[in-house]
Amino acid sequence: MLRVHFTAEDLFDVTFAAEPLPLVELALALVAWQRTDERAVFGPWRGRVGREMPGRVRPLLDLLRPDGDNPQFVEPYARSLEEGLAAVRDHAPLLTPDGLRHAAARAPGSASWLRALWGRDREAWDQLDSAIRSAYEVLIAPHWPRIRQSYRADVAWRTRLLAAHGIKACLASTHPEAGWSGTAFEVGRPPDYDVRLGGRGLILMPSSFWTGRPLLAAHPDGAHVLLYPALTPLPLTAPDRAADGALDALLGRTRAAVLQSLLQRRTTSELARDLGISLPSVSEHTRTLRAAGLITTERDGKAVLHAATGLGVDLLHSGA
Template structure:
């Protein structure tokens, strides 16, 4: 069991962030390991076709195994506005000695195939890796990144509110079955035993769409102590967001019914537009109709206006 000891200053020092490079690495590894004809393979078939034969794709999957990964290829994110361009710039600047040390540790765990070994041994490895990740990003993830970000932002909004209002017990509820709050520490079940004291550094919390049911704990520099966890509503990314049931669509109209279902988690107009693929203006118009009908309510949270379902909206949506 891992035990993360938390002090009074650690709530204020904790923060949330998104990691484009982490999401890309998880997606690529899933695609490489998925059986032919899998649902995720079909979903990304066009992008994979553009990358066919690219050894960097297999190299990125090799770098992120089930028990150990190359931290230099997934830099610590600075915040919610992290971009893949910022991640790739950091990867290109990692010292050779750091890369060599991590690669030696990974090679000791699993042997690379000949084409992957050729990439790893390239004198310009970090540039080759970053260039390949950029190709993979544009072929696979860039078209859906707005929807991915919308889901991750909704998760962060929910958990940040719970952390500030209730504390760690509120933020951790439903985050992952292996996580628990003891009153003075966060525990992670079914892992090798260790203890990490935050000591005022706070915890970095990173939601993920492609982690599945997994959980990643990072305590090694340059990362601050970090939990990467499955984001709430990750399944919305590759579904038609809020596809309405037959009885609801004729009553409200297909678009408004879809918005009502998507509001299972409080969201801004921009986030809902990203999830549904509609324009921000059209989304706002439909939200005003739902607001006037008493099906949704809105409130200002920081610089954003957030919509959430009312009890009547929940009843109509079948929640």
């Protein structure tokens, strides 16, 4: 059973991660490929991945096993592939003998490559780098807009659930066997994991690939991360609504993209960066969307934050 103990302070410090992270999603995609559950949803996807995956990805399967209890260094909290690869390399001096024993006991192949990796052998680390890049090109890069779509839709729905029913209902919705015992969040699935947040808070991170019970991991800033299956797994996501012709015709292509981006709260600067448009253009589009009741805008210090309203979310999901 997973059991997460909250203090009163922790209950007020539950947030959503700002965006999906490419190497976290990559690790979970490789895990999903090896799992056998959710055949109706992931079965055809697994077949396609098996045909497309190059052989040089094979070393990753010694590290990333189907239960998800994997070494965290290979799935860093980085916002880009290159940043993530640098973070993976930086962990080389930190790998412990206990970590090697754990990885070797679970690996399907010979432990020799793992021993070389833990021994900081340059060729072994080059193999890991090549495997991550190759897997990323197959599993993540072509599907990143759909991964973000799945992520943002889940966050938008659970944000509304949180506002309407509170944090306990929001967390209980992450798994059919999730619930609460006092101030402890529990999921009745193995393996056993008992964690006290101790006032450090919790970051929620949906994944379009993960199909098992919620996973708990440490965040570099000291908080914990709860990673759980997104409402819409990747194989069921449609093309990005911002590219939908009808919505483009209704709002205009750029304005539709702004609304799509605001399924998750964003600053004016973040919108300009993500969509590749100027700050004045963002201001013009957000002003129009706000006047139509599709987004809200509020100031947080020097930042201006925008988010889709319930009406905006409904419009995006209506197939308009």
